Amino acid sequence: MNSGSVIRKSLILASVTLCLAFAVSTVAQVQTQTSTTTLQATQEVKIESGEVVAVDGNDLFVKMSDGTLRHFPNVPENAKVSVDGRQLGIHELQPGMKLERTTVRTTTPQVVTTIQTVTGKVWHVSPPLSVILTLENGENQAFKIPEGQKFTVNGQEKDAWGLKKGMLVSATKIVETPVTAISQQTQVTGTMPAGAPVLIATGAPTAVPSAEGTTAAPSAGGTTTTASNQLPKTGSNVPLLGIIGLLAMSAALGSRFLRRIQS
DSSP: OOHHHHHHHHHHHHHHHHHHHHHHHHHOEEEEEEEEEEOOOEEEEEEEEEEEEEEETTEEEEEETTSOEEEEOSOOTTOOEEETTEEEOGGGOOTTOEEEEEEEEEEEEEEEEEEEEEEEEEEEEETTTEEEEEOTTSOEEEEEOOTTOOEEETTEEEOGGGOOTTOEEEEEEEEEEEEEEEEEEEEEEEEOOTTOOOOOOTTSOOOEEOTTSOEEOOOTTSOOOOOOSSOOOOOOSHHHHHHHHHHHHHHHHHHHHHHHHHO
């Protein structure tokens, strides 16, 4: 066997292998695409109110507006209540404080569409229920045929009854699955109980208690006016001078009376 014959056989073998590889690659192909369509969302607003009864560590006890007592255990440290512009933690809540929790629940319906395209050579068909296709890896795989499913054969549409063994067919399966996405946001606000000190922002002048136990409001300049400890004057010096004169006259009359007795 000469070298030219060997080269020719090698080229033929390579060509056959390339053709087989191309044929296998076109025998079957499965592609899947998924898309999501978002529909109009709806919102549900729920408002709950109550009064703080006690705070024990991180446990909160609240008397709800319907009269029931609710226990909120293990309130996290990062949970905050908005009161007069300040964010208060669990340890800053006071009995008598009014709380209001607003919960907004958003429901968003969605439709997930899955499009699956299958291409393969018919190995066996059992119309109208199933078909077995030879895939590109050489394995046979069975597919259920949905009602009304159409197959494309040489550019023409056929149903399951029109399929024959050896046909190269393609089919598209569309599945729409409804899902629901739910999100929830919660905000808690509060008001201080009656008689509690007013919360002042840091750096502002604060109220100063007076000696009588009342609160004196700070002035515009930041200073505080307090009551004087001196007693007010309630009279003049004229009555005192009258008393002194009366005593002097009494002394003079007494001296004159003593001289008369001695003479």
